[in-house]
Amino acid sequence: MTAPVYAAPANAPVEPATKQGRFLLEREGVLGPLLLLPAVVYILALVGFPLILAVLYAFSDVTVGSPHITSTKDFVGLANFRVILNDPVFREALRNTIVFTVVSQVIVVVLATILGLVLAEDFKGKRLVRFLILLPWTTPIALSVLGWFWMLDSVYSPIDYVMREVGLLGPHTPFGPARNMYWLGKTNLAQASVIAVHVWRTLPLATVILLAGLSSIPKDIVEAANMDGASYWRTLFKVKLPLLTPIMSVAILFSIIFTFTDLSVSLVLTRGGPVNDTQVIATWAYFKGIQGGNLAQGAAIALFMVPVLVVIAVLMLRLARRTETT
């Protein structure tokens, strides 16, 4: 049936333009940006603009009392940075931030790997263990650090009590003769405590991300390794861990950001003490900028986080792109 086809007149009626206006919202080119607008405006106004403002502040003389840049006279060039860099407290804060981040994250990598492998096995009570292990991440940080603050109390620390009971602390003991460690009162112990709490706080995140990675390793790869007679350890180091590298990188990049920019741990635990020994960039920016009212210097101090953030953002983008193509 080669149907006798009927052709519509060449000038068939087109829907009139007035009617088309009604369908404007159907167009992807119109609707797409429109739906995106609120979120983008929000982010630009309250993240983008403040970021620019942070830079402007850093080169100005604004304070809480006069928080406006009204004329070019308010710009003071590099004065803030000169003051900051000449301040030994800032240099110590910068050093502490880097040391705390590096040391805590090295520990997190090791512990998260061990903990991830433990949680990958089946055992009784695993759900409870998982819930408990996640507590440091799932609870509001200021409140949980308050718990540590009390754990490390100079007189009533339960850790000290246990040490006394087993004969490590008190008269005639290895850590004696004092009856208390004064965890947050001595430089090294305070710094170690801050690092420990950072480890405690970010370990759950790194672990669960790693676990997600572990469960995504194709079973047949591990099975093939087992078939070939590889032992548990050989499979672990030669097969599993290499496959986990990208996901582990993601986990660590997040952990680094959360640790590097953190204010809560040092502030709640030690308020930067003893004598600035646990001061970090964030706490120092807070003390200078908010408590001291010198917004300009506070902003300049906080800007020292930016290089690290940029590097991490770039690394993340690379990782995201790589996972996209595979």
Place this chain on the structure above:
Amino acid sequence: MAVVETRKLTKRFSDEVVAVNEIDLRCVDGEFLVLLGPSGCGKTTLLRMIGGLEQPTSGEILIADRVVNNLPPRARQIAMVFQSYALYPHMSVYENIAFPLKAAKLDKAAQREKIAWAASILGIDELLKRKPRQLSGGQRQRVALARALVREPNVFLLDEPLSNLDAQRRASARDELQVFQKDIGTTTIYVTHDQVEAMGMGDRIAVIDSGHIRQLGTPHEIYEEPADTFVATFVGSPPMNLVPEGDELVGFRPEAFYPITADTPSDTSSVLRVNVINAREEYLGSEKLIYAEVNGIRVVSRLPANVDAGIAEGSSATFGVLRSNLRHFNAETGLRVQPGRVPVLSGAANA
């Protein structure tokens, strides 16, 4: 009259990718038109443009003689059934079928009546309270059809609606769908990559490749008079044999290619004799295929299973094909041509 028409319809996804290239197509009232082609040939894009889900780059789409390029899908008086059936998972079967009626602001009583009507046509009265996930593939397909039916559209657009069914169910669904379409008489455009569906169901078939319509015609025309080598080899299983002969390709269907034995004498004026080598037989139950070579070119013969051709593995034999069954194509363009000379084929036997 033409229910659906496209004029120089083109869709470019990027500079290199032209999914649909200046397609002119007319689909008449009540017709079952099949768009047939390999995956990625542009047939689904064409259907989606007719449905209003894809904006054409250029060209016009007419439905019921109105240019609808600027109309959204809902204003085009069409119904579509997707490959996945796209049933709304959060609604019951009843609510699924009622969904387009609600959009049309039909009152509840009229909705009920119409749903009952559609459900009885498709035999799904028992399923109305179920959720889509509780249905089999075949049931889902019927629900999707019922939902399309209640819209009383100008045209049904069906995108591979049988490809999610298992092989057995597919054959009966093919039959049902065809009966259903003839009963309700609604113009249907049906996209498939399955030539059996196309041949069995289509009033006409448009064979599409790389964004072009290679041939538009009845199943008979498509099979017997392929317009080019693409159509000749895409339609038919196994495909048409193509043997080079000078600047032409000589084509013949496997079932028209048969072994010549002593007791099947034939005169050379009406039968072309071909000597083949390396013959090999494949038994398929209902039929058998014989693979062989002519001058290095693979050819296939299809015979009823009960024919004993007496061909030993790897042997040579003489085959014949009626000259009226020969089709000629330009070797360069692949287009159908009238025979330039009487074919002899290099491997032809001199009787």
Place this chain on the structure above:
Amino acid sequence: MVTTADRTMAHLPDEDSGKYRVMTIGARVVLYLLALLFAAFAAIPFIWMIITSFKTDQDLYNPNHSPFEFTTPPTLHNYTLLFTSTHYLTFIANTLIVALLVVVITVAAVVPAAYSLTRLAGRWGENLGILIFLVYLVPPTLLFIPLTGVIADINLQNSWWSLVLVYPTFTIPFCTWLMMGFFKSVPWEIEEQAMIDGYTRLGAIWRTVIPISIPGILTIVIFSFTLTMHEFVYALAFVQSSSQKTVSVGVFTELIRGDVYFWQSLMAAAALVALPVALLYNFFLDRFIAGFTLGAVKG
């Protein structure tokens, strides 16, 4: 690994099977020990918190009493004190209302944005999505100083409204990313079908995509809620008067007066918020992690 070893064993001669044993008793012991050790490390501050909150003064403030036992019977006095003589209930109320408003703003901004990025933005949608996600990584400690100026300019200093305004800056980016994952799992054909069936695009979204994505929306509701409960830096910087404080900051600044600590009430206050939030978080953690893995792992 366990099942694999099982299966492999069946094909091996007996003398070899020892090598492929599922897990030796020693390994099991190590496993349990490690699990116990990590769980204790994670949970001890909270256990100590809870025990403390029920202790009497004479029990708690005697260094010779075991901190893990009740030498005198447990008391609810600290909780009564917390609820009657502190602003704790005000803090809770402030926190809840801030969280509620933040959730509303977040959902209102995130659902359309995520839809737009997955469905309407074409190829650059995914990249823009990643970019928005990276905004989540801009830390509050970098922004709180300029934002203090902004908040002062619009006269919201010392009011929890400032938090309502600022918190969506971190909930929107993360939740947009999460929501994109959900929308990607809804087949396009469902909404196309609805558009064919007679609805506008917005009508189709409202009637099909949104109902199907309810679990996803619930997830972002929970996350904007918990992220708000977690926040500390902005609340510390913007709000000074007790009547406007949220829990994290209120407990930290108000219940510690100089050097006098009401430890039991303080711990009660922390535990009462921390544990419910942890429970809520835990329910939805897997989806959260799926977002964090940047799509490297299918959640």
